[in-house]
Amino acid sequence: xxxxxxxxxxxxxxxxxxxxxxxxxxxxxxxxxxxxxxxxxxxxxxxxxxxxxxxxxxxxxxxxxxxxxxxxxxxxxxxxxxxxxxxxxxxxxxxxxxxxxxxxxxxxxxxxxxxxxxxxxxxxxxxxxxxxxxxxxxxxxxxxxxxxxxxxxxxxxxxxxxxxxxxxxxxxxxxxxxxxxxxxxxxxxxxxxxxxxxxxxxxxxxxxxxxxxxxxxxxxxxxxxxxxxxxxxxxxxxxxxxxxxxxxxxxxxxxxxxxxxxxxxxxxxxxxxxxxxxxxxxxxxx
Numbered sequence: 001x002x003x004x005x006x007x008x009x010x011x012x013x014x015x016x017x018x019x020x021x022x023x024x025x026x027x028x029x030x031x032x033x034x035x036x037x038x039x040x041x042x043x044x045x046x047x048x049x050x051x052x053x054x055x056x057x058x059x060x061x062x063x064x065x066x067x068x069x070x071x072x073x074x075x076x077x078x079x080x081x082x083x084x085x086x087x088x089x090x091x092x093x094x095x096x097x098x099x100x101x102x103x104x105x106x107x108x109x110x111x112x113x114x115x116x117x118x119x120x121x122x123x124x125x126x127x128x129x130x131x132x133x134x135x136x137x138x139x140x141x142x143x144x145x146x147x148x149x150x151x152x153x154x155x156x157x158x159x160x161x162x163x164x165x166x167x168x169x170x171x172x173x174x175x176x177x178x179x180x181x182x183x184x185x186x187x188x189x190x191x192x193x194x195x196x197x198x199x200x201x202x203x204x205x206x207x208x209x210x211x212x213x214x215x216x217x218x219x220x221x222x223x224x225x226x227x228x229x230x231x232x233x234x235x236x237x238x239x240x241x242x243x244x245x246x247x248x249x250x251x252x253x254x255x256x257x258x259x260x261x262x263x264x265x266x267x268x269x270x271x272x273x274x275x276x277x278x279x280x281x282x283x284x285x286x
Contacts, residue, residue, distance in 0.1 A: 041065070041254035048250055064251035068259070074229040075256060078237030082260075085147055085233055086215035089154040093162050093211045094204055096155075101166030102192065106175075116167075119160045127157060128220065135224055149225045150233065154215040162207045169203040170196070205271055216264065234260050 040048065042060040068075040104112060134153060135144070143149040173196065181191045197204070216234070223236035232240065234256075242253040 037254050037257055040250055041258050043251060045251060064255035065259070067252050068256055074232070074237060074241065077230060078232055078234045079260065081147075081231060081237075082216060082233040085150045085154065086212045088147070088151045089158070089215050090208050090211040092151065092155045093158050094208050097159055097162035097166050097207060098197070098200075098204060100163045102170050102196065104163070104167045105170035106178075116164075119163055123160045131220065131224060134221070138225060144225055145227050145231050147231075150215070150222060153221050153225065154211065154218065157218075158207075158211040158214045162211065165207055166200070166203055169200055173199060209267060209271060212267070213264065216260075 039055060039057060041064055042062070043054065043057045044059055044061050044063070047054055047057065047059065067073065104116060138144050138149045143152075177195060177199075178191050181195055186194070218233075219235035219239070222233045223239065226232045226236060229237070229240075238253055238256055242249040242256070
């Protein structure tokens with residue numbers, strides 16, 4: 001009896017050890033670039049390429065951060081442009097996706113399954129295939145280098161997934177709650193705004209965060225649809241400003257990357273409970 005018990009205990013400890021090793025390796029691979037970004041942003045220029053590398057800066061400095069806000073720098077402009085574009089695209093997407101998701105969940109009409117299928121298929125095409133078409137369209141509409149071009153583009157990218165997610169979430173809500181409100185004299189609009197929307201808060205927050213991240217991190221379309229420093233968002237702004245033909249300003253780029261990560265980190269810290277709940281609820285139907 002002792003032999004099988006010891007063998008089982010050995011396998012159990014070995015399995016746990018292997019799991020811990022895998023987790024440790026995964027955390028190292030994930031966290032190392034972040035730590036290196038922080039380290040580089042505080043290094044003086046002459047210490048960037050030291051061999052062996054300085055994991056912890058011997059002479060830390062905040063000069064890279066100061067350079068971001070000096071006269072002639074467009075960093076604040078890039079930051080504000082990203083906020084304007086991302087918040088606007090988020091508001092439009094959440095508004096349209098919530099109405100469309102509710103309609104697909106609560107109303108039966110001819111062709112609804114086909115329309116949902118088309119919405120799903122639209123997500124299967126690589127966005128790079130649409131670049132020339134979208135640029136040509138906005139060029140004819142004279143919207144290149146404007147906020148609406150980026151807002152509409154990011155809304156179009158995020159809308160199909162958002163509709164599907166909210167539709168599945170609405171499917172899990174009991175219809176009896178809405179029917180009781182109708183009996184009490186509420187119309188469709190009041191039911192939607194006073195009952196449905198408050199209940200679907202976690203899902204709406206998840207969709208909003210997803211759309212915001214789509215715009216905040218997107219580079220290709222932002223670089224194509226904007227051509228002046230006054231209209232560029234953060235990703236193309238950092239590439240154009242701090243990556244030259246013969247030199248890359250690593251300290252400033254790392255400092256800027258650290259600063260633009262702060263809003264996203266804060267969003268996840270304060271909204272992670274709602275985000276996880278919104279992403280999981282509605283994923284499985286009973």
